[in-house]
Amino acid sequence: MSESEPRSSNDAAKPKSTEIATEQTASIGSAHTGSRASRTIGIAALVAVGLLAAFGLWISPPEVSQADAARLMYVHLPSIATMYLMFFITLVGSIIYLRNGSRFWDLLAGAAAEIGVVFNGLTLFSGAIWGKPTWGAYWTWDPRVTSTTVMFVMYIGYLAVRRLELPPEARSRRAAVLGILSFLNVIVVHYSVKWWRGLHQGQTIGIDTKLDGLMLTSLMIGFVAFALTGAWLLMHRFRIEWLQSQIGEVGLDQALAERRAEAAGYNPSDSVGGLA
Amino acid sequence: MLRDMWLITVKDIRIELASRVVAAQILPFGLLVLILFGMAISPDLAVVGPERRSVLEEIAPGLFWITVLLSSLMALGRSFAVESADGNLDAILMAGMDPAGVFLGKAGAVLAQMIAVEIVLGFGAFVVFGAPIDDPGLLAATVALATCSIALAGTLYASVGAGLRSRDTLVPLLALPVLAPVLLAATMATRDALFTDATVAGWPWAMLLAVFALLYLGVGMIAFGPLMEET
Amino acid sequence: MSNASSSTRDNNSSRSVKVVQLRGAISLINTFPALAGVDLDVSQGEIVLLRGPNGAGKTTLLRLCAGLAPLSGGQGFIGELDLSDRAQRRSVRQDTGLLGHKNSLYDELTVEANLRFWAKANRLDPKSVEPVMDRLALNKRLRSVKVGALSAGQRRRTALAVLVCRRPKLWLLDEPHAGLDPAGRDFVDDLLQHANSFGATVIFASHDIDRAQQVANRTVTVVGGLVKGEGPVENVA
Numbered sequence: 212m213s214e215s216e217p218r219s220s221n222d223a224a225k226p227k228s229t230e231i232a233t234e235q236t237a238s239i240g241s242a243h244t245g246s247r248a249s250r251t252i253g254i255a256a257l258v259a260v261g262l263l264a265a266f267g268l269w270i271s272p273p274e275v276s277q278a279d280a281a282r283l284m285y286v287h288l289p290s291i292a293t294m295y296l297m298f299f300i301t302l303v304g305s306i307i308y309l310r311n312g313s314r315f316w317d318l319l320a321g322a323a324a325e326i327g328v329v330f331n332g333l334t335l336f337s338g339a340i341w342g343k344p345t346w347g348a349y350w351t352w353d354p355r356v357t358s359t360t361v362m363f364v365m366y367i368g369y370l371a372v373r374r375l376e377l378p379p380e381a382r383s384r385r386a387a388v389l390g391i392l393s394f395l396n397v398i399v400v401h402y403s404v405k406w407w408r409g410l411h412q413g414q415t416i417g418i419d420t421k422l423d424g425l426m427l428t429s430l431m432i433g434f435v436a437f438a439l440t441g442a443w444l445l446m447h448r449f450r451i452e453w454l455q456s457q458i459g460e461v462g463l464d465q466a467l468a469e470r471r472a473e474a475a476g477y478n479p480s481d482s483v484g485g486l487a
Numbered sequence: 488m489l490r491d492m493w494l495i496t497v498k499d500i501r502i503e504l505a506s507r508v509v510a511a512q513i514l515p516f517g518l519l520v521l522i523l524f525g526m527a528i529s530p531d532l533a534v535v536g537p538e539r540r541s542v543l544e545e546i547a548p549g550l551f552w553i554t555v556l557l558s559s560l561m562a563l564g565r566s567f568a569v570e571s572a573d574g575n576l577d578a579i580l581m582a583g584m585d586p587a588g589v590f591l592g593k594a595g596a597v598l599a600q601m602i603a604v605e606i607v608l609g610f611g612a613f614v615v616f617g618a619p620i621d622d623p624g625l626l627a628a629t630v631a632l633a634t635c636s637i638a639l640a641g642t643l644y645a646s647v648g649a650g651l652r653s654r655d656t657l658v659p660l661l662a663l664p665v666l667a668p669v670l671l672a673a674t675m676a677t678r679d680a681l682f683t684d685a686t687v688a689g690w691p692w693a694m695l696l697a698v699f700a701l702l703y704l705g706v707g708m709i710a711f712g713p714l715m716e717e718t
Numbered sequence: 719m720s721n722a723s724s725s726t727r728d729n730n731s732s733r734s735v736k737v738v739q740l741r742g743a744i745s746l747i748n749t750f751p752a753l754a755g756v757d758l759d760v761s762q763g764e765i766v767l768l769r770g771p772n773g774a775g776k777t778t779l780l781r782l783c784a785g786l787a788p789l790s791g792g793q794g795f796i797g798e799l800d801l802s803d804r805a806q807r808r809s810v811r812q813d814t815g816l817l818g819h820k821n822s823l824y825d826e827l828t829v830e831a832n833l834r835f836w837a838k839a840n841r842l843d844p845k846s847v848e849p850v851m852d853r854l855a856l857n858k859r860l861r862s863v864k865v866g867a868l869s870a871g872q873r874r875r876t877a878l879a880v881l882v883c884r885r886p887k888l889w890l891l892d893e894p895h896a897g898l899d900p901a902g903r904d905f906v907d908d909l910l911q912h913a914n915s916f917g918a919t920v921i922f923a924s925h926d927i928d929r930a931q932q933v934a935n936r937t938v939t940v941v942g943g944l945v946k947g948e949g950p951v952e953n954v955a
Contacts, residue, residue, distance in 0.1 A: 309713070365664040371657060372647060378748050378788065385647050388710045389661070392643075396665050399702070403668035403695060407675065459749055467744070470754040473774075473942030491839070498824070498835050505826040505864070574820035577786055578880075582839040583812045716804070 244450035253443045259436035266429035283341040285429050289437035290334045291359075297327030297441060298366065298394060305390030308383065314456060317383045320390050321373050322449040324366055326441055331363045354405040361400050365393050379459070488588040495584075495592025499566065500599060508565055509600045517558040517608045524550045525615055538684050547616035548677035551608065552633070552670050558604055559637045560659050562597050563645040571650040576715065586712030590642060594707065598638040605630055618681050625689045626680035632696035633673035639703040640665055646714050672696050735762040737797055737888055737919045738783055744791030745778050752778035754943030755792060760921060762887075765914050767934035768923040775943040776923040777819065780890045783921065785810035796888065815886035817894055821877035825866030829856050829876050832865055836880045847883060854879045854905075870897040878909065889913055891922035895929065907933045 267285035304320030307313060338356060339349040350356065373386045503509050525543060528550075532542040570576050579589060609630070612618065620626060644662040648654040672692040679689025738760035745753035752775045760766055768776045781787035783796060785807040794801035796810045823832050833847045833856075851857045854875050865873060874897055881889065889910070895903045903926065910920050910933055924930040931937065939947040 361664045361667050364660070368657075368661045368664065371660060375651060375653070375657075376748065377651070378746065380788070384713055388714060389647065392665075392706065392710075395702075395706075399668050399699065400664070403671055406695075407671050463746075463749065463751065466749065467751045467754045467943075470751045470943045474944050474946050475942075494835065494838055498827075501831065502824055502826045569824065569826075572825065573822055574818060575822045575824070577816070577818065577820075578822035578836065579839065580786065581784065581811045581814075581816060582836065583808060583841075584839055 244447045244454065246446075249443060249446045249450075252439055252446065256436065256439035256443050259432060259439050263429070263432045263436040266425070266432055271425040271429040280341060280344040283337055285433040287334060287337040287341055288430065289433040290330050290337060292434055293437045293441040294327050294330035294334055296438070297323045297330060297445070298362075298397070300445075301327065301366075301369075301390045302394040305387035308387045309391075312380075315453075317387065318452040318456065319445075319449055321370075321386065322445055322452050324369050324373075324390065325448060326444050328363065328366050328370060329444070330437075330441065331359065331366065334359060335363060352408060354401070354408040357408070358397070358401045358404045361404075362393075362397050365396060365400075369393055379456075488585045488591075491584045491588030492591040492595060495589055496595040496599070499569070499593065499596030502569055503596070503600060509562055509604065513558050513561045513565070514604050514607055516561065517554050517604060518611050520554045520557060521550065521608065521611055521615055524554070536684065538682065540682075541617075544616050544618050547612055547618045548681060549670075549674045550616070551612045552673045552677065554608060555601070555605055555634075556637065556663070556666060556670060558608075559597070559601055559641055560662065562600055562604070563641045563662070564655060564658060566593050566597050566642065567645050567649045567654070576650065580715065586715050587708040589715070590646075590707050590711035594638045594642040597642060598634055601634050601638060602630070605634060619683075620681055621683045621685075622680045622689070625676060625693065628693050629673055629676040629680060629689070629696065632693055632700055633669055633676075635700040636669045636696055636703065637666060639700055639707050640669070643703060643707040643710060643714075646711060669696065669699060672699070735797075736760070736795070737762050737764075738921070739795040740782075740792070741794075742792035743782065743789060743794045743801075745775075745782050745787045746790040747778065747787070751790075751943055752787070753782065756940075756943070756945050758938065758945050760919060762919050763914065763917060764936055765910060765920040765934045766922070767927075767930045767937045768921065768940050769925075769927060769930070769937060770940035770946075774940045776940050777892050778943075779940060780816060780892050780921065780923060781818070783810075783888065784814045784816040784890050786816070813886060814888040814890055815881045815884045817877055817881050817889075817891040819892055821865075821873050822880070823865045823873060823876055826864060828862050828864055829868070830861040832876060833879055833883065837883050840884055842883055847879075850879050850882050853882070871899060871902050874898060875902070875905075878906070882909070882913075885913075885918075887918060889918055889920040889922070891920070893923055893925065895924055895926045903929060 263285060267282050271282070271285075273279050273281065300323035301320045304316040304323065307316040308320060335356075338359075342351060343349050369386065369389050372389050373382065375382050375385070377385070528543050528546065534541055535545050570579070613620075641662050644665065645654075645658050647661060648657040651657065672695045675687050676689040676692040676696070679685045679687050679692075736759055738758060740756050740758040743753055743756040743758075744751055754775075756775075756779060758779075768779065770776055778787050782789060782794065782801065785796070785801065789801040796814065799806040799810045799813070801807055801810065822836075824835070827835070830847075830851070833851065834844045837844045837847050848857075851861060856872075856876060856879060860868070860872060865876060868876065874894070878894070881891075891910075894906045894910075898906065907929065910922070914920055922930070922934075936948070938945055
C-alpha cells in the first residue's frame, strides 16, 4: 500500500489516455496524498511505534505466567481496537452516504474498511502467534477467535462489492448497505459464537494478572501508536480514492468529448442496413 | 405489498413446477453431498458418548445443515437467474411493484422450495446417518425458523449480486459469513432435538433463529428497494 | 394507470404539450457517457423515429425516457415529472411503456400465464388480457405454449402484448421491427398508429428506415450520444 502508486482498485476510474495532462492535474490539485497534517500524524505515529517497541520489548517487565509471550498483547489488543474503530467508521460513513449521497463519506467508508481488514488480519496473526507458546496451538475455538475470523471474511466480501462492475452510484449504494449490515452481523455472530463456546469453558486469550504500572503504560502507548498509524494509513488510502474519483471526473469530460466526436464524421447515408 | 408478494411467490413456484430445477438438480445435489460426507467421514470410525453413537451419527446435524446451506445458495442463485435471464427486473421496476413485496415474494418462494428439499434431505440423512428423533416439535420449529432465516438473509445478499457475472462466486462469499450463526444455532437445536442425551438446550437456540429471521425480515424489506433500483 | 384515450380531444392544443423535454441530458453507463448532452423535445401525439448507427445511444435514450437509465447531468422532464428526482422517476415508469432489447418474459411459463402475471403486476384486471391476445394473434394455439418454445417473432409479439395491456401515455420501443417478418412488421406499424390515434406518443428506434418513415411523422438522428439532426420525414435522405 505505498502512497506513490495509485491503486487500480477501481478500474472504471482509469482515464482513457494513460497520462494526465498538466492542466488536468492542476484542476485536481496536488497529485500527492501527503500533506502537512498527514506528515505530522505520520511522524507522531512513528515516534509512538518506536516508544511502543522500547516499552513493549524492553522496558516493561515480563508477565508472571506467560513470560515474554505476553508482550504480544501490546500489539494484539491495540490491533483489535483499531480494527473496530475502522469498521465503525465504515458503519458511520455508510449511514451518512445513504442519507445524503456524499461522496466523501462513501469513499471514507471504503477506505476505512480496507484498513480495518488489514488490522483484522494483524489481529488474527498476532493472536495465532500468541496462542502457540501459550496453549500450544495456533488456533483455538475461542469465541473471539472464531467471530473475528468470520468478521474478516465478511469485510473481505464488503471489499469485493466495492470492486463490482456497476455504475458507481449503484455500487456505492450496495456497498453502503453492506457496510451497515456487516457491522450488525458482527454483533450477531459475536454473541452466538460466545454463547456456543460458553458451554465449554475453554481457554480465553488474555492474561490473568492485573495490569498496572509499566505494563499499563506500554499498553496505552500501544493503543495510541496503533491509532495514529491507522489514522495515517486511512488518510492516505482515502486520498488515493478521492484522487481516483477526481480522475474519473476529469476522465468524464474527456470521455464526453470523445463521445461527441463520434458525431462529427457521421453521414446518414453511410450506414445502410444498420450494420455499422 | 402483500399482493405483490403473493404474485411473485406464486409465479416463482409455477416456474419451478414447470422447469423442475430445484427438484431435479438441487435436490440430487444435496443428497449427493450427504453421501459424500458419509464417505469422507467413515461410518466405522470410533463410537462416542454414553449412547455409543458412531462419529457420523454424532455429527449428522451439522452435516445436514451444511448441506442445506450449500443447496440454498444454489436455490437463491436460481431465484435471481430467472429474473435476469430476460431483463425481467426492468419490467418489475416499470410495473411499479413494491420492492418489499418483491423481496418477501422471492424469499417466500425460496422458503417453500427449501422446505421441500429439507424434508427429502432429512429423510435421506435419517437413512444414511441413522440418527434417531427425540423431540419432533423442536426439530420442526428449528427447520422452519432456520429455513426462514436462510431464505430472508440469502435473498437480500443474493440481490446484491443480481445480474452480475460474478454472482455465483460473490453471493456465497457474502451470504455464508452472515449465515454462520444460523448454521450454529440450527445445529445446536437439532442436536437437542435428535439426541436424548444432548447436553445443549435446543429451544434457546431456536429462539436465536427466530430473532435472526425477524431481523432480516425487517432489514430485507427496507434495504431491498434501494438495492433493486440501479439509478 | 392513466388511459391515453381520455387525454386528447383537440389535436391542435395537444401539440403544445411536451411529453419529453431534454436539455443537455447526460447519461452514464458505468462511467461511459452513453448520452453526452441530448436536447430533445417531443410533443404529445407525435410518432418519432430514432435513427443512427449502433452504439449511438438510442437504447439509452429510450431507457432514460422510461425512467430506467440515470440522468447524470443536464435536465430531463417527462410531462411534468423530473427525471433527476428518484421518486418522480418511479412515476415516470408507470406512465411510460418500454419494449427493450430483451422481452422480459418467463421462458418457463405459457404466453397466457406471462400476460396474466404482468397484467396483475401492473395492477390491471387480468381479464383485460383476452382482447389483447386476440388482437395480437396469441389467442388460439399459442396461448398455452411456453414462451421458451416460441419463435423470436412470437416472443416479440408477446412482449408487445404486455405493452399494449399497459396502455401507457408514452410508448418507447427499441427496434420493434427486428426479428419480425414483413407481415409482423406491418402489424407493429398498425399497432403504433392505432395507439397514436388514441393520443399516445410514440418514440421508437429502428434500422428499417424506409418502413419506419411511413409510420413516423418526425425523424431524429442520434449519433455519439447526441441528437445530431432532426426533421420531418421528408428532409432525411
